[in-house]
Amino acid sequence: MATKRPGGAPTLTEQARRAQLMTTTIELVADKGYAGASLGAIAAAAGITKAAVLYHFPSKDLLVHAAYEQVLAALTGAVAAAVEAADAADGPAAYVRAMIGHLRDHPRHTRMIVEAMSRGGADYAPEVRWGPLARIIDGAAEARGAENVDSRTLAIVVGGAIDSIVSERLHDPDYDTERAAERLAELVESALTP
Template sequence: MAARRTASGTEDKQLSLIEQARRDQLIRITIDLVAEHGYAGASLTRIAQTAGITKGAVLYHFASKDAVVAAAHERVLGELVSEVKAAVEAVPADQAPAAYVRRMVGHLAERPDHARMIIGAIANGDIPDPSARRKPLTSLLQDARQARGLPPGPDLRTLAVIVGGAIDAILAERLQDGGYDAQAAAEALITMLETALFA
């Protein structure tokens, strides 16, 4: 059983299977509502109505709307990080940046609700340390150069910022146009990245 968190963030008791199932349901509903209506449109009332329960019942499981949204964002981010990490760990270090880009774009293109949730969190300022988005990629870039025996080269922090911005742009384009080939765009980005990284 998982522990339920109080408004102050402390654990107050173990969750029953029913409570855990309800929390999972509320998180899934919140992801869907943020994807469809944006952060502002995912009100506590709308979350409760969609779940078929009262606002008070939602507040039994989460201290506030912000707490439900934070749990939904944490779930989406956790799934993304897990998938990207597995892709990166499955290839040699010099291929890890390409695997990172492919899986990041692939995961979010396949799950537009997750992409909207993450974009909403960024736009809403809910990501406390924006540099946390680029640090893993910067490390992958450094490791890739070292794996090829290359000396320190381009400004890898800036390269990571550029790649992160390009991934955001690819996903935004895909969200605007469902027919946009995000994977082809990811491959073009990889070609540009590897030219800058390994030249």
């Protein structure tokens, strides 16, 4: 087995292997749960030895955490891009559509997030979840001239609605999340209409 370069950045080959291992981990955790994604199962799915997995990630927990962080980065990147592309007044609706759309289009990412949260691996202060949306709501309220908008409560309610819509899709693949996202966006719009 190759050795890591002391103090150096990972080689392109190492970066590619780490990416492969994270993708494989996301797939296994989504399909079989945390318990079903053993280091041996991850290694077998990646076509390498368990020792090779441990070369890149010293433990299963660190590998799963890295995969979870990759999923979150993809989600937040997609949502941020949609919000940035929208006018401030339309930011909350863009957030709702992008969040639900991304999770609909990446069901394994959704299951990875659910699994991490159910294991306590998604430990964060609640404001980390509702804070960004509350700031987007504040910007929309200002752009629309809407006063007395309780952005914190609205962000918490919208976040819960998004969770419920995404959860319903996991249980019923035929559930129309695009339509649900539009209805939720309309509700948010009405709350921001002066």
